[in-house]
Amino acid sequence: MTHAILRNLTQKNPCMVRGEGIYLYDSDGKRYIDGASGSALACNIGHGVKEVAAVMATQAEELAYNPFHCSHSQAYEDMAERLIRWAPKGFVRVFSVSSGSEAVENAVKFGRQYHVARGVPSKYLVISRWQSYHGNTLGALACSGATGRRRRHTPMIRDAIHIPPAFCYRCAFEKTYPACDLKCARALENAILQEGPENVSAFIAEPVVGAALGGVPAPPGYFQKIREICDRYDVLFIADEVMCGLGRTGANFAMDHWSVVPDIIAIGKGMGSGYFPMAACLVADGIMHTMQSRGAGFEGVHTCCGHLLGSRVTSVILDYMEKNDLVRNSRQQGELLLQGIEHLKASRPSVGDVRGLGLMCGVEFVKDQATREPFPSELKVAEHVMDACMDRGLIVYPGHGTIDGASGDHLLIGPPLVITSKQIGDLLAILQDAVAVVEKEIRI
Numbered sequence: 541m542t543h544a545i546l547r548n549l550t551q552k553n554p555c556m557v558r559g560e561g562i563y564l565y566d567s568d569g570k571r572y573i574d575g576a577s578g579s580a581l582a583c584n585i586g587h588g589v590k591e592v593a594a595v596m597a598t599q600a601e602e603l604a605y606n607p608f609h610c611s612h613s614q615a616y617e618d619m620a621e622r623l624i625r626w627a628p629k630g631f632v633r634v635f636s637v638s639s640g641s642e643a644v645e646n647a648v649k650f651g652r653q654y655h656v657a658r659g660v661p662s663k664y665l666v667i668s669r670w671q672s673y674h675g676n677t678l679g680a681l682a683c684s685g686a687t688g689r690r691r692r693h694t695p696m697i698r699d700a701i702h703i704p705p706a707f708c709y710r711c712a713f714e715k716t717y718p719a720c721d722l723k724c725a726r727a728l729e730n731a732i733l734q735e736g737p738e739n740v741s742a743f744i745a746e747p748v749v750g751a752a753l754g755g756v757p758a759p760p761g762y763f764q765k766i767r768e769i770c771d772r773y774d775v776l777f778i779a780d781e782v783m784c785g786l787g788r789t790g791a792n793f794a795m796d797h798w799s800v801v802p803d804i805i806a807i808g809k810g811m812g813s814g815y816f817p818m819a820a821c822l823v824a825d826g827i828m829h830t831m832q833s834r835g836a837g838f839e840g841v842h843t844c845c846g847h848l849l850g851s852r853v854t855s856v857i858l859d860y861m862e863k864n865d866l867v868r869n870s871r872q873q874g875e876l877l878l879q880g881i882e883h884l885k886a887s888r889p890s891v892g893d894v895r896g897l898g899l900m901c902g903v904e905f906v907k908d909q910a911t912r913e914p915f916p917s918e919l920k921v922a923e924h925v926m927d928a929c930m931d932r933g934l935i936v937y938p939g940h941g942t943i944d945g946a947s948g949d950h951l952l953i954g955p956p957l958v959i960t961s962k963q964i965g966d967l968l969a970i971l972q973d974a975v976a977v978v979e980k981e982i983r984i
């Protein structure tokens with residue numbers, strides 16, 4: 541009998557009691573490789589880091605929390621300074637909140653309030669993409685294109701406009717890169733013109749799609765084209781780097797891979813690495829300058845904005861990442877992980893596509909590698925693979941609706957950025973075994 545609500549209302553999950561680096565231990569003493577860095581791809585620095593625990597204890601004794609409506613803290617200032625140092629040139633201010641969903645909603649609000657402040661109040665619409673995930677609060681869900689997570693709530697949300705994702709393995713336009721001339725990016729221009737540029741506030745996208753597609757980076761040139769279109773129609777570009785930011789993809793920010801600078805970046809997950817719920821909007825100079833010069837404040841405060849203890853935790857995490865060169869490690873180990881999963885594709889017929897950037901990798905399962913036909917949804921292949929991995933001591937993150945919101949199975953694999961080459965080998969061995977067992981069960 542439990543009084544606590546878990547994600548699955550009927551299943552009994554193992555109870556985790558201890559963590560160290562990439563490993564978690566349950567109450568029976570069983571060890572798991574945390575191949576998903578928590579839920580999902582959050583615990584960038586790994587579990588049980590003593591430096592973080594020590595700072596949390598001393599800071600909590602001294603002062604954990606200050607009233608945000610009338611006071612400031614050096615901890616918040618220091619964290620903001622570090623994040624701006626990590627960010628692309630042009631970013632000047634940080635607004636911290638407690639979850640990725642809040643970061644996304646506040647990014648959208650920053651966009652809207654900027655347009656109002658500069659005297660263009662007609663701009664309010666947000667354009668996003670199908671098969672995206674921007675969070676689970678109603679506002680963030682409105683931007684999300686993950687059908688399974690949205691459907692029950694769609695009557696309650698004020699929906700964003702959705703365009704097809706940049707997903708070459710299953711191109712919505714049935715084209716091939718680069719001959720496609722980035723039709724998926726040009727779809728944004730079409731949507732803006734349909735809605736009227738005077739009504740469109742912002743476009744939001746994950747540079748590497750996480751939960752909804754399983755580690756899919758946009759192709760080269762995509763975000764350059766997006767930036768061009770946004771500039772042409774006076775539309776802000778919000779990069780949702782809640783999952784892919786802060787070193788996860790082997791660069792400080794995933795957008796660095798395209799050398800494109802967005803107007804607002806939403807971050808979360810790795811910012812608190814599971815030690816503290818931290819997320820933020822990073823806002824570029826142009827927006828801040830306009831809002832300040834027009835005397836506009838920002839309406840969007842929450843109880844735990846600029847959290848003092850949380851800010852200290854994020855600063856320690858960023859320092860730890862710098863000291864241990866974890867962005868580089870993510871890049872190097874990510875290459876190994878991707879190569880390993882590519883090998884898996886060669887030996888396991890159910891592995892249809894392998895993708896990723898840094899330590900944010902994905903596997904898509906198919907019934908037929910040649911035709912890319914998916915498994916019937918009711919087989920729940922990704923969940924079976926996750927269960928088989930769990931049995932063998934590996935945690936991965938399953939996803940569904942990869943193709944059209946309803947069918948398609950994938951796994952997201954993203955261990956903590958402290959993982960070693962030897963541990964990548966251990967993870968791959970378990971994954972290989974688990975996929976083979978599930979293939980046998982479903983007789984492929």
Ligand SMILES: Cc1ncc(COP(=O)(O)O)c(C=O)c1O
Pocket residue numbers: 579580638639640641642644673674675676746750751780781782783784808809819
């Ligand atoms: C890209 C992206 N944006 C936003 C969110 C929402 O973050 P949170 O669950 O912290 O609200 C997530 C969570 O998975 C995410 O992956």
